[in-house]
Amino acid sequence: xxxxxxxxxxxIHANNMQLFGGGRRVDYLKLRxxxxxxxxxxxxxxxxxxxxxxxxxxxxxxxxxxxxxxxxGPNLIVKLYGLKNERARNAFCVDCGTKVDLHCPHGEGHxxxxxxxxxxxxxxxxxxxxxxxxxxxxxxxxGDGDLLDAVEHLSESGKGLELAVFSTGVxxxxxxxxxxxxxxxxxxxQLTG
Numbered sequence: 001x002x003x004x005x006x007x008x009x010x011x012i013h014a015n016n017m018q019l020f021g022g023g024r025r026v027d028y029l030k031l032r033x034x035x036x037x038x039x040x041x042x043x044x045x046x047x048x049x050x051x052x053x054x055x056x057x058x059x060x061x062x063x064x065x066x067x068x069x070x071x072x073g074p075n076l077i078v079k080l081y082g083l084k085n086e087r088a089r090n091a092f093c094v095d096c097g098t099k100v101d102l103h104c105p106h107g108e109g110h111x112x113x114x115x116x117x118x119x120x121x122x123x124x125x126x127x128x129x130x131x132x133x134x135x136x137x138x139x140x141x142x143g144d145g146d147l148l149d150a151v152e153h154l155s156e157s158g159k160g161l162e163l164a165v166f167s168t169g170v171x172x173x174x175x176x177x178x179x180x181x182x183x184x185x186x187x188x189x190q191l192t193g
Contacts, residue, residue: 001040001137002134002135002137003039003040003041003042003043003138003162004044004045004046004131004137004138004139005032005035005140005141005164006045006048006128006140006142007045007047007048007076007141007142008048008049008141008142008143008144009047009049010049011142011143011144011165012026012141012166012184015143015166015169015184016166018169019166019188020192024188024192026188026191027192028047028074028076029072029073029074030190030192031074031141031164032045032075034164034187034191035139035164035182038182039137039139039162039164040137042139043134044131044135045074045075045077046076046077046078046079046127047063047077047079048079048080048081048127049078049081050080050081050082050118051080051081051082053082063078063080079127081118081119081120081123082119087112088112089101089102089112090102121142121144124140124142124147124150125147125150128147128150128151129150129153136159137159137160137161137179138151138154138159138160138162139163139164140163140178141163141164141184142174143165143169143170143174144171145171145173145174148171151177152177155177160179161174161177161178162178162179162180163175163178163180163181163182164182165181165182165183165184166183166184166185
């Protein structure tokens with residue numbers, strides 16, 4: 001059985017930080033080894049992320065290592081997308097239901113923005129569909145319910161779905177359509193170095 005592994009890096013990073021802080025990080029080589037021991041061999045893997053356009057030496061080294069062949073690296077194909085700046089004027093407080101105006105403490109003329117990833121979800125869906133004749137099962141490391149239409153199309157085409165995700169931040173629609181779920185946070189001791 002051939003498996004295609006697709007990773008939404010911002011999903012992994014956000015859940016990692018929320019659950020464990022910056023002191024413990026998922027090692028993608030160890031995660032690949034865990035997936036292959038629990039779910040089966042992987043045919044190919046992709047790591048998709050949105051990044052700043054500026055050069056960043058440590059990040060570039062990390063992306064190079066991700067592409068390194070086994071056994072020294074996780075042998076992932078890295079696809080990088082840009083970040084979109086969206087003007088931020090206010091925010092919504094979920095606790096009290098109030099819209100709050102945002103102001104920079106350093107002056108009124110300062111412009112606040114939120115940076116949002118762009119292209120990653122479309123990239124994940126596109127890779128899953130483009131390669132659909134080359135794999136039997138999609139292993140998805142993303143919790144985004146926006147992928148549901150692509151997942152349902154693949155399911156109707158006879159493809160299986162397995163998730164390698166955190167127990168928080170994963171769509172129940174994806175969970176309901178998966179054949180197996182590997183909960184990453186249950187294995188953090190062996191995945192962090």
